[in-house]
Amino acid sequence: MDKDMYVYLIIGLVIGFIIGFIFVSVISPKARKYAKVKQELDQTKDELRVQKQMIAKHFSHSAEILDSMAKDFRRLYQHMAENSSQFMDSDNVQSLDFDSSSDSNEKKEVTLDKQPRDYSDNSSGLFKTDENKS
Numbered sequence: 001m002d003k004d005m006y007v008y009l010i011i012g013l014v015i016g017f018i019i020g021f022i023f024v025s026v027i028s029p030k031a032r033k034y035a036k037v038k039q040e041l042d043q044t045k046d047e048l049r050v051q052k053q054m055i056a057k058h059f060s061h062s063a064e065i066l067d068s069m070a071k072d073f074r075r076l077y078q079h080m081a082e083n084s085s086q087f088m089d090s091d092n093v094q095s096l097d098f099d100s101s102s103d104s105n106e107k108k109e110v111t112l113d114k115q116p117r118d119y120s121d122n123s124s125g126l127f128k129t130d131e132n133k134s
Contacts (some may be wrong), residue, residue, distance in 0.1 A: 025031045
């Protein structure tokens with residue numbers, strides 16, 4: 001009988017420790033605070049995951065739009081290149097080349113050599129006194 005009593009005593013102690021641990025975990029303020037922080041962490045992780053998905057979707061959509069714009073620009077450029085000869089003769093096309101004309105180079109040199117003025121020839125009237133107005 002002594003052996004049975006010790007077995008029951010050990011089983012009772014183990015069950016008591018388990019119940020005590022559960023009781024302390026559930027009722028303990030630290031355990032509640034830990035559970036709350038863990039819940040907030042899980043919620044924040046979910047929000048971050050959703051935000052990452054939204055950003056990835058945004059950049060994917062932006063890339064598609066930019067690709068579409070590039071294709072449309074290529075089509076426009078090809079259209080302009082193919083049809084420009086119909087509307088302009090070769091003499092007009094050459095006159096539109098600004099780098100080949102010597103007049104524009106001379107004008108550039110003249111404007112680059114001149115230093116800009118930091119004053120005006122005419123007064124604005126801001127600083128006129130009553131004596132100067134008459």
